[in-house]
Amino acid sequence: MRVEFKPEGIHLPAIDLWLDPRVPVPAAWLSHAHSDHARGLHEAAISTAITGRLYRHRWPLPAHRTQQLLTLNPGQSMEWRGATLTARQAAHILGAAQLEIEYEGERLIYTGDIKRRTPICGWETQPIPCDHLIIESTFGLPIYQFLEAAEAQTRIANFARECLAVGQTPIFQGYGLGRGQEIAHTLALHEIPCQVHHSIAALIPYFEAEGYTFPTESANGAILVTPGQEEKVPIPPAKRKTALVSGWAALDNARARSNADVLIPYSDHADFSELLTLIAESNPSQIDIVHGYAAPLAHILRQRGYNAREARL
């Protein structure tokens, strides 16, 4: 199946479907609700039910507009202009899914953002063998190695407890959708009180609806903010420590970039070895790599006998 990589997004002309388009289009698949993937008011948007709800929260429908929201939950299929679309679980953020497209005897998988390890919040990745794989490479270099969720949770809790034990305030930097709630949920599991920045707190009800617990608000515990906001926390430097929970925390220079003291390399993206695992499991005869280290990863995969190329958007 022909795939077009354009500045507006990934386009499948045979069935006129866009994958995570950056501009409004007639029909879009939204792999997950991060705003670089689910954005704009498309005439028709297909996604999992959870992604649909988070997308609606972030892109409310103006009163005079209409939009067709189609739900395709993992394991469900639908016919679309001669193709069969099936949603498959993707470990990334809550509600993330891969899209399987079967068309004229060929199976294409678009992973969206994905990792192979178990996430703190969300479901596991379901690996699907396919002919053509479109995959991301945010961390597609061998220097990136991340922690298992359980280990990351232990470090998050230990960091918070060690700070509180010596009278310092532990501050976490986490993204507004995904990491922020994962850190908050982890603190709840360890019964560590926490104040949560409003941009993270606003989406907590969607996580609670899926059964995740969250800490009670308390001024005497940890503080959870989005990156860059930690500078605005009115606590003197000697009375605080900051942890960065991110894939970028795999490298020491993240300290200088983020002003964090402690680095916890945990991500909702695959690290290098997870990417290799995902690719081996789907064993595709054609690989297109988008985002991040696409060219170097394609180079590495070709050395290993894959038919891989960088797909420039």
Add this chain to the structure above:
Amino acid sequence: MDALAHAAERVAATNSRREKIAHVASYLQSLNDADLARAVLYLSGRPFPSTDPRKLSVGYATMRAALAAATGWDAETLALCYREVGDSGETISHLCRPITNAEPLSLQQAETHFETLRKTRLTQVKVDLLTSIFQTHAAPALKFFVKTITGNLRIGLQEKMVEEAIAQATSQPADAVRAANNRGGNLSVVALSARANTLESIVATLFHPLDFMLAQPIDETKELADPENWVAEDKYDGIRSQLHVANGKVKLFTRGLEETTDAFPEIILAFTNLPGPLILDGEILATSFQLLQQRLARKKVSAKMMAEIPVHFVAYDILMHQGELVFDRPLEHRRQLLDNLGLVRTSQQTPLQTHAQIEALFNEARARGNEGLMLKRRGSLYESGKRAANWLKVKKPLGTLDVVVTAAEQGHGRRAGVLSDVTFAIRDGDKYLNIGKAYTGLTDAEIKELTKVLRALTIEKFAGGRVQIVRPEVVLEVAFDGLQKSPRHKSGYALRFPRIVRWRRDKRPEDIDTLARVHQISLGAVLPEKSVITENPEENPAK
């Protein structure tokens, strides 16, 4: 090395100087004497004591070859990984293959490896040894083993802090440890002596550079409350140097504590017959700083170059006299000892009375081609290693220029992720002509923001993406102390000591200074080609 790596990671994970020192101190306390002697060196980023003149000679190419051999990664992937990480030791820690039966790397083994690497002459043998080390040991130890080789741990720990940690771990006063290290220069010996309570027995070591006393800058001499308590000297535009003499042997060291003896044979010759042991503080001068830099660039200097660019040493202080340190003698006493040596070239000291006199002396110094004035407090001691308030430098910037950024370069280590060095230009009609490059002057937050802005303006990338040519849009105000003719820059000029004063968001590239204005400054105020110094004994009242 694993325990050292663990301690080093804890040091990296705090911004607090006090906590960093406490982590090192508690680690040092846990070590036996032999390991204490090794650990203090490695934590300072040295495989050997600084008194040891021998070098490890493991360059980036050797490191890269060993890394490729040990990990199996191709050159292209390795180069990209290194670029993203910005540190050899850390790159290795991410790329070395996980081994199930990795052997711990003891400090004693590390010492043996450093020794073997140093003795080995053949690059390929060094590569093979490093490869086998990378394949035998695990990540945290390897990371800091390699960082010790490259000489920078990048954990925000300076040697001064290791000195304090030694003091804390051995319950000695920090000043005593610092002074002992300055005298002896061998941190291992200092740590062991501190533990044995014998710091006082460490004597000054000749031919190991002592820390220089540094001056605080002042722009307005009116700030000086009591001119009558100060003396003035010209501030020379040369290379600050320490000269060690004993038994016909002479060595020169720069302020960065690098040895430069081989670059200046005529100075060595001129001081060979001086009675030692003796240490002088002073400045190496040529007819211009530009020419001096050409001399410094050569490890070995030809007779032709010595004839074309003659240099000399002007002494202005004495740190050791007849084998005895004289740090703690007052300025006037040290000056007397210096004058008694009967040197041809010493700085001229003028006792001050009034502010007006400072202005006049400053202008005279500038007219002689010198940078400005040095003010030294009467009765003050030589405060080795300190930027003390008893020495002041009056430089006065020549002016500031509004310039536009044309290129930016990624930094190293802490600054690996940001564009910390910028090249900038002035305007000539609708053309932008480069005139200099600056490294500092902005805060971390500003650098971070500037990086974002410059990345968005990138036109072209060079050197694997390290250097980016940008659309000329960002306007900076830079201060500088002088102008030099420069064939390297399209403008034909280079700024001396350029520093970024502020980011002029209010200005557009059309508003920046022009080549015509730079011409004008150069005609009115450019530093003269010929620098005149006090080298006539008659002019020196002490003679």
